Amino acid sequence: MRLACLAFGLGLLAQIGLAQEIEVEAHRFYEGTSDSVVRVISTADLDVFEPFLLEFQRTRPAIGIDYTVTSSTELHRAMTQDHTFDLAISSAMDLQFKLANDGFAQSYRSSATDSLPAWASWRNLIFAFTSEPAVVVISRDDFVRQPKPVTRQDLIALLRENPARFQGRVGTYDVRVSGLGYLFATQEARASDAYWRLTEVMGRLDPQLYCCSAQMIDDVASGKLALAYNVLGSYAAQRIAEDDRLEILVLEDFSNVMLRTAIIPQSAQNVEYAGALLDDLLRAGMRDTPSAWVLPPLSDRRDPLPAAFGPIRLGPGLMVNLDQLNRRAFLDAWESGMEQR
């Protein structure tokens, strides 16, 4: 069974690789009892999303799920280039919003979408189901005799004063390849001038640049990194639960809260099942009771992280940073700060 599954998955992978040239990070097929399959493309790692998919299949065993993991930029490319998926889930809100704005998403309405708070959807085209903060993850060993920074100012001072200890041991997103990293960086740059000073300080320390949160957390856990900046809080929380070498640092000045969003692409073929999956996602996003699923709900009252600005707003303002001129200008500034050797 597993083998058959894998073989099918590999076959599909090959197909996708040949015909459509998306860089696929992982892929798994969850067989249903019937022929219907809902094809999901997502930026969420398999181990994060699997519990939800299995729960969905428990209630609807007939529906098979074809789950493809890719980066947010690849996902955006797949959507704009005639690839067929039934549901697209991404953490890069700006790219998702642009897909909806430019007409690549189709409208969907159900009782679940109607009960969403107004800020968690836009035009019934794009729907948020988690709100996840960007956090700093540190290695406990490196902060034993050290007061932990509380604000960005503290962090800047700490890095500036201890260059030897942090040389080559600071990690963050490579905003050129990570859509989520770019979203966090642009939102932070808009919110505080500390971002650029922090970029410069990190740039002097030979920073390690990553595509994804998971790898950053791995490297902090292994001791390769002392500190990872702008890591997805939900992933970090999941890892910390089983690894006490890690700790989440709460910066009190502000934190960016991202909404993980889903759209039903215009090219979707199995809209009915995509809608059912989306409804379940939204219900999970609106849950009040604690659950085992690592992805946090839309509003977590137990969330200790300060989010004075609220989640990043779903609106046309997101498109500003995707403008080619703005992006070029931002990346120029970022590169000159981050890569000063």
Next chain:
Amino acid sequence: MITQTLSIGRRLTLLLGAIAALLAFLSWGMVSSFSGQAAARTQDNVLAASVATIAETLRSEQGTVRLELPYSAFAMLGAISEDRVFYRVSVAGETLTGYDDLRGGRIPEAPGEVLFDTLEYRGETVRMASISRVVLAGREGASVTVSVAQTRNGIAAVTAGLSRTAAVLSVAFFVLAAALSAIAARASLRPLNEIAQSVSRRGPSDLRPIRRPAPSELAPLMTALNRLMDRLGQSIRRSEDFITEAAHRVRTPLATVRAQAEIALHTVTGEEEKRSLRRVIRAVDESSRSAGQLLDHATVAFRAEDLDRSPLDLSDLTRAVVESLSPTAEMKDISFAVTTAPAAIRGDAILLQTALRNILDNAIKYSPPETTVSIQVTRAKAEVQVEICDQGTGLGAGPVAHLTERFKRGDNVEGVVGSGLGLTIAEEVMRAHNGSLTLRNMTKGGTGTCVLLVLPSA
């Protein structure tokens, strides 16, 4: 019978209701149109602010046009509605950034001028604002056009919402106005109804002019009505006068004829001649009696119009009448049995005497010789009653109510001469005094007729 057309009240209500409906519809249309325009203007203003904000950040750097889209330029568009946003910045027609296929709008000539266009883009209607600015790039100035377009779902939703609210308000306004119209119609018709009621409440012979305040619209109708009644009254009076005159003129020569016949009766000796003369005398008597009744009738009609209401005692009056008729009764050997009680009333003595005389006259006429006519005056609570019963043949089997009508006589009067006016006169007198006259057959102690007069006591 008058053919009834649509009532004025309903006509007024319908007309006012139709006007209210028209006004409600117009106000709904106007509010909808204004709210649509206002929403559209709001969107235009925000779009204008957006393009102006973008245009302001245009600058030239090392000979090329540079632009950093301000966050606020798009955030402000998102603040008013969930509409899709498209934009394009072009330098001399070449797309610098944005959606390359967003074309078709007019290009503003004057710097700073904002032009608005409504066009189709990606399957939706969008409103687009464009502004032009000259940016010095190198030595020459380049004309840069900034266009920002937004779909119109937001204003459509706002307009639809306001239109719905306006529709609800218009319907409420209409319902209120219709109810008020009905009330207004009823209120303005009230004087007319009151006048109609006061006219229909009048007695059958009441021809006095209507004297009550009337709205100016009804005054001509009232005047015409009063004039008509006046003419009617005059014409009735003229005919009464004529009858009186005629009766007078007939009576005087009849008296002469009767006197001459009496003399002749005493002078002739032949039995045959005496019989014919007696027949002549009886016929003359009847004629003069009828003329008298006609005269009575005219008197009643005349005096009832402006009734004298002096205090008097009906018993005295009755006794006086009985007294005056005693000689006639004695001729037929008829006796009167009179019982009286004090009965104070208010009324016209002459009319009441006329009424009693006519009834007693009838009683004598229809009674066989050597019988008694009983007259009883009684008083009960607020009424005074006079009952006159004879021992004649009664009223016959036919209905009795119509016997008081003019010139109507009973079914069993063969052989007795009469005009049929007596009871009519008596009843008219009673009615003028707010009293009544009832006829019935005697039920116990043999045959006979009873006339019951009832009058309110003073």
